Amino acid sequence: MKRIILSTESGADLPKDLVEKHQIQVVPMHVIMDGKDYLDGELSVEEVFDYHSRTKKIPSTTATNVHEYQELFTKIRIDFPDSIIIHIGYTSKASASFQSALIASEGFEDLFFIDALNVTGGLAAIVMYAATLLEEEPSISHVHLIEKIESVVPKTRLAFLPGSLDFLRAGGRVSNVAYIGGLLLKIKPCIELIEGKLVSTRKYRGSMSVVAEKLLRDYLDQYDIDRRQLYLIYSIGLDESIKKRMDDIAKETGFENVTWMQAGAMISTHAGPGGFGIAGMEH
Template sequence: MGRIIFSTESGADLPKDLVAKHNIQVVPMHVIMDGKDYLDGELSVEEVFDYHHRTKKIPSTAATNEHEYHDLFTRIREEYPKSIIIHIGYTSKASASFQSALIAAESFTDIYLIDALNVTGGLGAVVMYAVQLLEENPTIETEELIEKVEAIVPKTRLAFIPGSLDFLRAGGRVSNIAYISGALLKIKPCIELKEGKLVSTKKYRGNMSTVAEKLFRDYLNEYNIDRQQLYLLFSIGLEESIKKRIDQIAIEEGFKNVKWMQAGAMISTHAGPGGFGIAGIER
């Protein structure tokens, strides 16, 4: 059996240390600002927020296209000629990215695609589950590995609160009426992935410090999350005191490993500054 290589999109927001350590191949999605198309990763999050501050405009985003996936898969095969490629992709219900990957994969053999039906830390959690499963069972058959990964896709839970309704509205995730009422009442919506779709499920009132803790406790009450691993998400601007409090709660709740993941430019165009989220896999 050839070496298994995992790939995913930049929208997984995987930290660079994990990408390098586990040789995960990441293909960038796109951020479009002032009519220029940037690859996610070549444009800093600070530039996105500064652009909004100066112009009151918010960049748009675009999926990875078929040619970029073809280049990705070709590059992997050139570097690892007998490899088996497993691509774990951004939810097909919120982006055309996965469909483009499917089209590109038709030109290759020994390539498998898994729709994670998730984004940012939720997608990252699925990728890291696959990576760890292979590292713990290096002789596992490809079909068994894929079956196990697909089985945890519906058990992967992501919930986040955007830092700014301005960014959420621009991304089409909240209506003008909801935006106005939310801004006036200082309401913060919770966004979750339901069957691959981004859905507003709850509404919280108060400052982010209060709301972040309430979201975390509600999340743990609703989902029986495996205490072995938890991913905590933030966009630039989230106060360090909030992160420390969430870390404290995670320890109290018995989580063995906690990893903070910063939203990249693409995800930040939807979350805005100071956003907070949680991703884990149910037992």
């Protein structure tokens, strides 16, 4: 029986211990600072924020390219001969990465693609769902596994609060008018993935400690999230007391497992320092 190998992008922000445990193959996306190209995962988040502090500029990001996917799929074939590759990709609605992967697939057999229509913790939740299924049912066929993964894509919910409107504005997520209004009124927009697109769905007012709790409670009221697993995402700078409070609420509301994930350099260029997010799957 052929072994099934999962692959994804660095924009999933998967913790290294989970990547190693499940032998998930991760290909880097890119961060551009002063015209120089850095690989996400090799560039620290601190360097991104230091760059902004020094220059008042926000780095830009670019997708994984066709050549990098060809190298990834070739390496998997060498490391895991006679394997079946299932690539669970960063939403095609917000990056050219998924299209690059499709183009790179020419000439490869037993290579399948799933557009996760999600990013960061939402993408990670789908990849980990697949990895857990493989662990629990090692003899599952790739056809059945793909069907199961595709069935949870529309049930996966991600919501996050950026730590800085500067970073969102630079990424074109908020207008100058909304930016100025947000600064004056201490308003933080909630960003969600709607049909694969990043959309500002509602606004919160107050300090991050207040609005993070509001977001988590609203999220759990709005979505019937499976209590077996919750993913909480933070960018460097989020206060430890907020993280503890989020843990307490998750425990109070019946979650069996809570996994914290740090936003990597690529995602942090959009979220800024001190951001907070939630990802889970509906029943």
